[in-house]
Amino acid sequence: MSSLKAVILAGGVGTRLWPLSRTYQPKQFLKIEGYSLFQETFLRALRLCAPGDIMIVTNEVHQYLVRNQIEELGHLLIESQVLKEPVGKNTLPAITWAMYEIRKRFGESEVVIFPSDHKLGDLATDEIQKVVGIASDYLVLFGIPPTHPNTGYGYIAQGAPLATGYRVLEFKEKPDLSTAEQYLASGYLWNSGMFIFSTNLFFQELKKYQPEFLKAFEHDLPDFNALPSLSIDYGLLEKSTNVAVVPLQAPWTDLGTFQAWYEYRDHDASGNTGEAEYLDATGNFVSAPGRKVALIGVNNLVVVDTGDALLVADTVQSGRVNELVRRLKDKGDPVVDYPLQVQRPWGSYIELERSVFFRIKRLTVKPGEQLSLQKHLHRSEHWIIVSGMADVQLDGKKYQFKRGESTYVPEGTKHRLGNFGKIPLEVIEVQIGEYLEEDDIIRFNDRYSRS
Numbered sequence: 001m002s003s004l005k006a007v008i009l010a011g012g013v014g015t016r017l018w019p020l021s022r023t024y025q026p027k028q029f030l031k032i033e034g035y036s037l038f039q040e041t042f043l044r045a046l047r048l049c050a051p052g053d054i055m056i057v058t059n060e061v062h063q064y065l066v067r068n069q070i071e072e073l074g075h076l077l078i079e080s081q082v083l084k085e086p087v088g089k090n091t092l093p094a095i096t097w098a099m100y101e102i103r104k105r106f107g108e109s110e111v112v113i114f115p116s117d118h119k120l121g122d123l124a125t126d127e128i129q130k131v132v133g134i135a136s137d138y139l140v141l142f143g144i145p146p147t148h149p150n151t152g153y154g155y156i157a158q159g160a161p162l163a164t165g166y167r168v169l170e171f172k173e174k175p176d177l178s179t180a181e182q183y184l185a186s187g188y189l190w191n192s193g194m195f196i197f198s199t200n201l202f203f204q205e206l207k208k209y210q211p212e213f214l215k216a217f218e219h220d221l222p223d224f225n226a227l228p229s230l231s232i233d234y235g236l237l238e239k240s241t242n243v244a245v246v247p248l249q250a251p252w253t254d255l256g257t258f259q260a261w262y263e264y265r266d267h268d269a270s271g272n273t274g275e276a277e278y279l280d281a282t283g284n285f286v287s288a289p290g291r292k293v294a295l296i297g298v299n300n301l302v303v304v305d306t307g308d309a310l311l312v313a314d315t316v317q318s319g320r321v322n323e324l325v326r327r328l329k330d331k332g333d334p335v336v337d338y339p340l341q342v343q344r345p346w347g348s349y350i351e352l353e354r355s356v357f358f359r360i361k362r363l364t365v366k367p368g369e370q371l372s373l374q375k376h377l378h379r380s381e382h383w384i385i386v387s388g389m390a391d392v393q394l395d396g397k398k399y400q401f402k403r404g405e406s407t408y409v410p411e412g413t414k415h416r417l418g419n420f421g422k423i424p425l426e427v428i429e430v431q432i433g434e435y436l437e438e439d440d441i442i443r444f445n446d447r448y449s450r451s
Contacts, residue, residue, distance in 0.1 A: 003053065004132055005109045006045035007098040010038055010058040010066060010116035011088050015322040015336075016257050019309035020287065023337040027255070028117040029065045032287070037255070038116045039069050047125040048112060051075050055102060057094040060084045064345040064448075080105070087224045091193075092235040096206065096217050103199040110135045111202075113195040119264065121250035128196070131246050134164050135198040138244035139205060139237060141168070142196075143189025144252045149180035152256060152319070154191040154233070156245050165246035171238050189247060191233070193254075201242065209239040258285055258302045258318040276303075285315060307340050308351070334437075345448040346371055347424070359436045363417070365425040370418030372446035379433025379440060381409040383417065388425035391418040414444065 014027030021027040028038040035043070045054050056077070058066050063084050070077055083097055095113060102109050110132055131140055143156045151174060159169030171191070175183060206214045213235070216222040237243050253264055262285040265273040272278045274286030276293040286293050288305035295303070302318045304311040313321065328336045341350045346369035353360040365371070365388075373393065383390065384406040392399045392407055393416040401407055409415045411433065419425035433440075443450060 003109075004049050004129075005053045005055065005102050005106060005111045006049050007095065007102070007111055007113045008038070008041050008045060008054065008056045008116050009091060009094055009113065010041075010056055010062065011085055011094060012115075012117060014117060014256065015325040016319055017261075018321050018325045018336065019304060019306045019311055022335075022339045024061060024342055025065070025339040026062070026117075029062070029069060029343075032261075036069060037118065038066070039073055040120075041114050041116045041118070042070060042073065042075075044120065044125060045112070045114060048129065052078070052081070053106070055081055055083065055098045057083045057085065057098050059088060060086055065343045067345070068343055068348075085224060088229075089224055089227050090229045091232040092210075092213070092230040093224065093227050095195075095197075095232055096213070097221070099197065099199050099202055100217055103203075108198065108200050110196060110198050113197065115193045115254070117256075118192070118194075118252065118254045120252050124248055124250035124252070127246075127248055127250060128194075131164060131196055134162070134244065135196045136201060138162075138242050139201060139240055140165065140196040140244050140246060141237065142192045142194040142248040143245045144192050145247055145249070146184050146188070146190050149177060149184045150190070151175060151177055151180050152260070153254075155180075155183045155188040156191050157186070157188055158245060162244055165244045168237070168243040168245050171233060189245060190252075192248065192252060194248070195232070205236060205240045205242065209236055258304070258313070258321070259315050261285065262302070262315060274303075283315065309335050338438075344371075345369070345450075349429075352428075354436075357432060357434065357436075359431040361429045361431070363425075363427040363429055365417065365419040365427070367419055367422055367424065370420075370447065371416060372441075372443040372448075372450065373414060373416045374441050374443050375412055375414050376433070376440050377412065377442070378435035379431045380411045381415075382430040382432075383407050383409065384428040384430075386426045386428055388419060388423050389421045390425055390427060391420050392416070393418075 010028055012026060013023055014021040017027045020030055029036050056066055063082055066082055067077060083101065085094060099111060102111055112128060134140060154174055155172040156168055157170040159167035172183065216227060253260055255261055255264060262273060267273045270278060271283040272281060276286040276295055279296045281295040281298050283300040284295055285302045291305050293303065300315045302311065302313045302315055325336050341348055347364040347366045349361045349363045351361055385401045385403050387403055390401045392401060395413055
């Protein structure tokens with residue numbers, strides 16, 4: 001058996017944390033406290049295996065977030081370490097694809113699987129390391145001893161004890177409050193969504209319980225649109241008789257709602273958390289970086305300001321934010337998809353201001369990177385260089401512009417912006433036109449192979 005490998009599942013969106021979490025900047029990539037949850041998960045995996053032994057499964061639209069955030073940690077991934085799902089189909093397809101790639105590259109291996117959006121205490125890696133070895137006989141999942149009755153988690157009933165952990169007696173779906181209280185009293189564990197599988201046993205069990213699903217992955221990457229959407233729990237673990245659960249004593253939370261974030265963070269004497277002035281206010285959660293916030297005479301509120309969106313909700317009701325997101329999505333509102341800072345393979349941009357016929361952005365282009373050769377049918381652009389040196393192509397001619405200089409890109413002109421210098425390039429871009437959305441772009445050449 002080869003050394004331990006790791007899979008990080010990083011394809012979720014986290015709609016219950018809108019407006020912090022968006023389609024193109026989901027919760028696992030948010031830097032609410034220092035590192036993002038994804039970066040913390042990558043560092044956790046590094047304590048168990050080498051950088052080249054980590055596989056990341058993400059959505060196509062998040063691949064550059066993955067690469068940018070790992071580069072910030074001082075690591076580089078080879079192309080085959082990032083598996084880009086064309087469409088999300090839950091955890092069983094994601095894990096199956098990663099297990100295939102690991103077996104193909106390394107041979108039979110034991111693999112630890114982490115969700116990328118959980119908070120987990122540092123001692124967990126020591127506990128996980130002790131479990132390595134039993135995965136040849138069992139599909140191992142980690143359970144969390146509950147600290148309170150929680151209706152947002154699935155539960156696991158422990159059966160007969162093993163040398164390490166217990167046989168799984170039963171899986172339970174997310175309960176109502178009274179049922180959660182019964183589970184707590186009966187010693188059930190929370191289902192953490194973390195696993196250790198051996199490739200050998202995993203594919204044996206998959207062949208037994210999901211033969212058609214296994215067949216779809218045997219050769220080239222299958223058509224994800226044709227695959228059923230299956231969780232690893234429902235599709236495999238609840239069917240197999242070789243499943244073990246190991247209690248994990250380290251502190252854990254999935255931070256899936258603002259109520260979970262409130263419970264996780266430190267509070268003042270009145271139970272408030274977040275930068276704000278509180279006057280006769282208790283039990284409030286505030287997140288509004290760069291904004292002066294004052295709360296007077298209100299209790300148990302969630303207040304989140306991201307600059308382009310404001311959420312005010314009762315803390316207990318804040319789990320319903322996903323209902324609001326569905327409503328906004330049905331209206332075609334881009335605020336559910338795009339944050340103020342949007343990551344791109346060449347860097348990022350922040351929208352500074354917007355009206356009907358103009359849009360102002362700040363572009364940051366990383367050293368050695370460049371945008372695609374492109375044109376727009378419905379807008380012109382004016383670039384003002386505020387830092388670094390811009391390398392610009394306009395209708396086949398090449399120019400350089402330094403700080404304080406500017407250039408104009410007429411509507412319909414082939415153009416390209418690059419940074420061949422040693423420091424980040426900062427550009428203020430003023431777009432003017434009748435249509436200013438991101439899909440008004442025709443690419444002629446792109447080093448990142450975007451369509």
